[in-house]
Amino acid sequence: MRITEIQSLHADGGWRPFSYLKMSTDEGQVGWAEYSTNFGSIGLSDTIDRLGARLIGSDPRQITAKVSELLAATRQSPGGNAFQAIAALQNCMFDIKAKALEVPVASLFGGIIRDRIELHWSACGANRTAYSDLLGVSPIRTIADVTTCARDGAARHFKALKSKILVSHGGALRQYIPGFGSGGRPTALNAEPSLVREITRLMEALRDGAGRKVELMLDVDCNFRTDGLITLARALEPLDLSWIEVDSIDPQALALLRNATSVPIASGETLYGRDQFRPFFEAGSLDVAVVNVPSNGYAEALRIAQMAEPYEINVVAHHHLGNLALAMSAQLCAAIPNLRALDTEVDSVTWQDELVSAPEIQDGHLILADAPGWGVEVHEDAIRARPARTDYETRFDRNAAAGSAEAVA
């Protein structure tokens, strides 16, 4: 079996594209992977094209060898787009390899540990502040709406609800994401007392709706410096959060935060490979490791989870893309003993299931698909019929809250 063609397709995902990689072979077997050009990974499709060209004519089932070659070719540019491109290519190869053997991807290596995977509702309600029409759900405008959303999450038996930071802006709640450069100018990422109070009220509102049994987490991404994180964490301690999720490239700073608060700390969705996780494991920076299957590649995500185990750390598979990425993440979750949860955004654009078939969800659990490869159907015609827009960046920026008074345009 030889790889004959590699091609990216981009579909409209509402406020961002859904990006798919299609790998074809001379035996008719086709492998798919979902990836993101929206994860700081500008130009990733071009990188995939360039690196993918090296795989034409290769056996897609000899994955370790090909990944090693591609890593060597990009060694001087570690992490970032090169690593994410290798991840997407590798994920296509795993789909092909598993389909050729007529087994789920999770059946490779050590096999399936569980076929019923606990779900956490990630970014709970966050996209309802700006895109409720695209999602086909009621908008979230007020703190009362947040409580209602949390009550709904509990009723749907999600094990946990993880919130982004939502702040009042222009009379309605908006996502607070200055760390991603919203509002046109990045802020200094200070944790103003008023902001800390507002976040505390937000989490209380979630707790009111969710009740005591549902776990609550706060995802602050990269929107604060270390001192702000400590202030915020300490303010939230009475709320019994399961964790605060932080993206940080500094293991020592994260360890400092972890040592300064009783709230557990989760991190890792923007880390690439064992090499980037290792300093965090060694420094004792994490209670929970968040691993991104689309941006690491299935085998690398597996090796990261296996490396977390001797540090007694469990793993959350992070998902914020479409149904294919959800299925890919679910396969990892099926295969590792040290699973914490599958983190998924639950809400998606109303046409999501037309593009890729929906995984089965029952009582807040994803049921691993009874099918080879990733276990979902990719509807190529539907993807081509809904091409990605060209104006996502302006839409994205307009819908976020400004970082603080200083950043108001």
Add this chain to the structure above:
Amino acid sequence: MMRTSESEHESFPWRPKTMRVTKIEELHCLAGWRPFSFLKVSTDEGLVGWSEFSMPFGGMQLSHVIRAMSGLVIGEDPQRFERTITTLAATRVQSNGGLVQITISAIENALIDIKAKALGIRACDLFGGAVREQVPMYWSHCGTYRLRNAADCNVLPLRTLDDIVKLGEEVKASGYRALKTNTFIFKDGEIGSYRPGLSRVPGHPECNIDNEILGGMADQLAALRQGAGPDIGLMIDLNLHVHPEGLRRVARTIAPYDMTWLEYDLYDPAAMARLRHQIDMPLASYECLFGRRVFRPYFEAGSADVAIIDVLWNGLGESLKIAAMADSFGVNVAPHNYYSPLASAISGHFSAAVPNFSIMETDVDVVPWHDDIVTPALRVENGCFILPDGPGWGVEVNEEVVRAHPVPAPRAN
């Protein structure tokens, strides 16, 4: 909740029905001076998986542990072996390592053989495929077996330094890239094996180094280097026969012979790291360690240049996890392999599958019927192990040959 086998069959109709382990058996043989021990796992599909749990003190001693664990393995699906061994490990976590781990690993390896056979692929293909199809090897226990076991191996005994020079020439002609030897002692016109760390011989239990031992080591390595020439790698394995005090003096003594590595075992990551920095050659270690949790502090301390992993005692699955960790710490791996050809096949699949590979160990001086233990016979070309093509390990244990060389029952006293 896990599904029952019936519902799994209904849910996955495109592949053969779920397999179940039906029987676990042990076979042992005496290969000259040492026993080889094999695990044979049978299934309701008719597929059989093999593994090996040879121990220097006798794998037969694991029988009771194997029988006790079998109850948790019979009825399990080999295609989900990680779930099985995770449960086994949990039931015995308070007694982890040692014989418990060796047994779990033997079970893992046999299940891997079955799973790969069920899929019709090589064992290494279950884990991402082969990075190399030819695995460079070194001649291990070079000369060591010719001290006391020459007759078992149909080779001439080693009696003089000149014999050692000739042995070096033999290695050079053999195609093997390197040789690894052990500490010889030269006394009363005879050459003996110095192993006070492993048995009750002169020097035990103190394991003190002395100038006579060091002088003998220098002569031994000089002779090997003379015969082998400059291009063959030289290694020496000190196991636990010296303390760090002695190891530093060993390193100084053998430095002139351009050593590929000095091998040593020590249950102290910080002390080993210190030695690694102090000596003037690569340090290889870890053959006695079980599992990622035990390897972790050694990797973090940077204790050795090369990580030696016993794939029988750790299991191929766990060994690859350890190797992936080692890769992140910038360390290459070498399998600990001095058993039957089945072990070489298992170690060979490990060596084929890891990007961060050093070199594979193999014994060359073996009993005449050694190669017949597996079918088909392993292929070695130009000092390289050639990965078999067949599914699973690519070899089966030849039960007739094993049964033809039984381990005698222990004597009453």
